[in-house]
Amino acid sequence: MAEVKRRGSVAPALGLGCALALALAACSAPAAAPASPSAGVAPANGPGGNAPAPAASSAPSTAPTAAAPAPAPATITAGIVGRNAYFWPVWVAEAQGLFTQQGIQDEDVLTRSPASGHQMLANGGADVALSTPETAILAAVKGAPLVLVAGGQEDPVYSLISGPSYTTVESLRNQPLAIAGLRDGVTLIMQRMLMNHGLRESELNWIVVGGTSERYVAVKSGAAAAGLVGQPLDFQGEAEGLHRLLSSSEVTQEWQFINVATNRNWARDHTDPLVRWLRAYVNGARYLNDPANKEASIRILAEATNTEDVYARKTYELYFEELAGKVVSREAGINLVGLRNVIQLMDETGAFEGDPAPAPETVVDLSYWEQARQ
Numbered sequence: 049m050a051e052v053k054r055r056g057s058v059a060p061a062l063g064l065g066c067a068l069a070l071a072l073a074a075c076s077a078p079a080a081a082p083a084s085p086s087a088g089v090a091p092a093n094g095p096g097g098n099a100p101a102p103a104a105s106s107a108p109s110t111a112p113t114a115a116a117p118a119p120a121p122a123t124i125t126a127g128i129v130g131r132n133a134y135f136w137p138v139w140v141a142e143a144q145g146l147f148t149q150q151g152i153q154d155e156d157v158l159t160r161s162p163a164s165g166h167q168m169l170a171n172g173g174a175d176v177a178l179s180t181p182e183t184a185i186l187a188a189v190k191g192a193p194l195v196l197v198a199g200g201q202e203d204p205v206y207s208l209i210s211g212p213s214y215t216t217v218e219s220l221r222n223q224p225l226a227i228a229g230l231r232d233g234v235t236l237i238m239q240r241m242l243m244n245h246g247l248r249e250s251e252l253n254w255i256v257v258g259g260t261s262e263r264y265v266a267v268k269s270g271a272a273a274a275g276l277v278g279q280p281l282d283f284q285g286e287a288e289g290l291h292r293l294l295s296s297s298e299v300t301q302e303w304q305f306i307n308v309a310t311n312r313n314w315a316r317d318h319t320d321p322l323v324r325w326l327r328a329y330v331n332g333a334r335y336l337n338d339p340a341n342k343e344a345s346i347r348i349l350a351e352a353t354n355t356e357d358v359y360a361r362k363t364y365e366l367y368f369e370e371l372a373g374k375v376v377s378r379e380a381g382i383n384l385v386g387l388r389n390v391i392q393l394m395d396e397t398g399a400f401e402g403d404p405a406p407a408p409e410t411v412v413d414l415s416y417w418e419q420a421r422q
Contacts, residue, residue, distance in 0.1 A: 118151060119150065119151035119320070119324060120151060120320075121151050121152075121153065122151060122152055122153070122318075122320075122321035122324070123152075123153040123155060124152055124153070124154055124155070124175045124176060124321060124322070124325045125155045125157060125173070125174045125175045125176075126138065126154060126155065126156050126157070126174065126175070126176050126177070126178060126325075127157050127158075127159040127164070127165035127168045127169070127173070127174035127176070127177040127178070127179075128156050128157070128158060128159065128165070128177075128178050128179075129158070129159055129160060129161060129162060129165065129178070129179045129228075129259045129260075130158060130160065130259040130260055130261050131158070131261075131352055131353050131354070132259075132260055132261065132278050132279065132280070132281065132353055133278060133279040133280060133349055133353070133363050133367070134200070134201055134204075134260075134278055134279075134305070134306050135178055135200070135306070136332070136336055136345070136348075136349060136352075136376065137200060137329050137330075137332030137333040137335075137336060137376070137380060138154070138156070138178065138329065138332065139332075139348050139349060139351075139352035140332035140333075140335050140336055140345065140348055141154070141328040141329055141331065141332035142154060142352075143348045143351070143352075144332070144335060144344075144348075146328035146329075146331045146332055146335075147325070147328045149328065150324035150325065150327055150328045151324060152321065152324050152325050152328060154325065154328075157173075157174060159174075159177065159179070160228075160258050160259050160262070161179075161228050161229055161232065161258060161259060162177075162179035162180045162181075162182065162183050162184070162228070162229070162232060162233070163183045163229055163231075163232070165177035165178070165179050165309075166179070166183045166184045166187055166194060166309060169184075169194055169309060169310060169311045169314075170187070170192055170194065170311065172311075172314075175310065175311075175314060175318070175322070175325075176197075176308050176309065176310050176322070176325065177308070177309045177310070178200065178306060178307070178308055178309075179306065179307070179309070180232065180233035180234065180305060180306065180307070181196055181233065181304065181307045181309065181387065181390060181411075182231065182232065182233040182236070182390070182394060182399065183229075183231070183232075184196060184307070184309040184411070185390075185391065185394070185406065185411050186231070186394075186399060186400070188406070188410075188411045189400060189403050189406055190403075193311055193312035193313050194309055194310070194311060194312070195309065195310060195311075195312050195315070195411060195412065195413045196307045196308070196309050196382060196387075196411055196412045196413070197308050197309065197310050197315065197322070197326065197412075197413055197414070197416050197417055198307065198308040198326055198329065198330070198380050198381070198382065198414075198416075198417045198420075199304060199306065199307055199308070199377050199380055199381050199382040199383065200305075200306035200307065200308065200329075200333065200376065200377060200380050201305045201306035201375060201376055201377070202303055202304055202305055202374065202375060202376075202377060202383050202386055203296075203297055203300055203301075203303055203305065203371065203374050203375050204234070204237065204278070204296050204300055204303065204305040204306075205278070205279065205295065205296065205297060205366065205367070205371065205375060206234065206237065206238075206276040206277065206278055206282075206295070206296035207276070207277055207278075207282035207286075207292045207294070207295060207296075208238070208241060208274055208275075208276055208292070208293045208294040208295070208296075209264070209267055209274060209275060209276075209277040209282055209285050209286070209290050209291065209292060209293070210267065210273060210274035210290065210291045210293050211267055211268075211270055211272075211273055211274070211290060211291075212289055212290065212291070213273075214273045214274055214291065214293075215291055215293075216293070217242060217245040217246065217247065217293055217294065218246065218247075219273075220242065220247065220273050220274050221247055221251045222251050222253055223253060223272075223273035223274070224253050224254075224255045224271070224272045224273055225238070225242075225252060225253055225254055225255065225272060225273060225274055225275060226255055226257045226262070226263040226266040226267060226271070226272035226274070226275030227254050227255065227256055227257070227263070227275065227276075228256070228257075228258055228259055228262075228263070229256055230254060230256065231399060233305075233390065233394075234276050235254065236393050236394065236397055236399075237276065237296050237299060237300060237393075238275075238276050238296075239252060239397070240299045240393065241294055241296060241298065241299055244298070244299065245294070255271070255272055257271070257272065257275075260276070260277050260278040260281060261281065263275035263276065263277055264277045264281045264282075264284075264285060267285070267290060268285065268288070268290065274293070276296060279359075279362075279363040279366065279367075280349070280353060280355045280359035280360055280362065280363045281355075281359075283358075283359040283362045283363065284355060284356070284359050287359075300389075302383070302385050302386045302389055303383070303386040303389060303390065304382055304383045304384075304386035304387040304389075304390055305386075307382065308326070308329065308380075310322065312413070315413075315416060319416065322416050323416050323419045323420050324420075326380075326416055326417055326419075326420035327420040327421075329380055329420075330379060330380045330417070330420050330421055332380075333376055333377060333378060333379060333380040334378065334379070336367075336368065336376055337368065337373075337376065337378045339368070342364060342368070345364055345368075346360045346361050346364050347360075349363060349364070379421060380417070381414075381417065382412055382414065382417075384408045384409070384412070387408040387411075387412070388407075388408050391405050391406065391408060392405070
């Protein structure tokens with residue numbers, strides 16, 4: 049696995065380059081064929097708009113009401129960073145047949161990083177991408193037609209996991225720290241956590257390795273001293289002798305972590321299948337938040353992440369009992385206040401390279417999600 053190493057603050061050039069690459073790819077991608085008129089496609093002025101309602105017929109109808117036709121089958125390619133708890137609503141929707149109920153064949157592609165998933169949206173390699181929002185926001189600021197259409201997880205509940213020899217935050221000074229990308233949102237969170245506990249920017253030695261699974265392997269193997277690791281791997285690591293030093297919740301009290309992003313152009317021409325995919329996803333989040341589904345949800349996570357039941361159970365109890373209502377959104381919505389805080393942190397760390405920080409509303413389109421909730 050290739051590694052990129054840099055000491056100190058995250059590199060602004062990489063964030064800018066990634067955003068420009070996404071914008072260029074989106075501008076050069078061939079336009080999708082116009083969608084044929086069909087039921088389920090939103091009017092041009094969107095939900096809640098001012099389009100006139102069709103005139104009601106004055107003649108009474110005696111014809112029997114026909115059953116609604118089954119939706120046309122459609123395939124949606126979803127770019128997902130990794131097989132962990134952060135994408136639990138997807139695993140539920142797959143296991144419980146929620147996508148099938150909507151006539152959707154869900155095809156998952158592991159992207160390993162948010163930037164890769166958002167690049168796939170720009171070049172047509174994926175229809176939706178589930179990850180943290182930062183590179184999509186950067187790309188949108190640079191002109192790429194990427195937009196956030198749903199949420200999922202708010203508080204990331206990351207654990208700062210360290211190797212057996214590193215028992216304090218102080219011991220991480222100038223040691224290799226595993227990250228997914230130099231401009232990744234998880235890196236910004238980790239930077240804030242470590243600086244809040246006395247380390248300076250110049251003492252943070254980043255090594256790019258990949259998503260939460262790759263960071264866990266880097267710490268466990270000794271290639272990195274520490275890294276932010278999600279569930280259920282943080283519980284597994286602690287059982288295997290790694291140390292849990294900090295929780296990201298100390299700097300993400302009001303946050304927007306996992307989002308569903310898409311390409312505005314693709315979404316405009318594929319409204320119906322996008323809404324059906326989102327409906328299954330929203331129903332997956334609802335299923336998770338129902339205590340009656342606890343045992344089934346634990347089993348689904350254990351199978352999806354190939355982990356032991358005990359770690360899946362700890363994850364469920366953390367998300368839906370200890371922090372009930374604070375982790376996985378009950379409706380897979382976007383917390384706009386939390387998203388504003390994400391953008392503020394990006395701005396504070398120089399992510400926008402002199403461009404004005406966008407308002408959350410300019411990088412979000414909730415019209416598809418609103419239809420999906422019905």
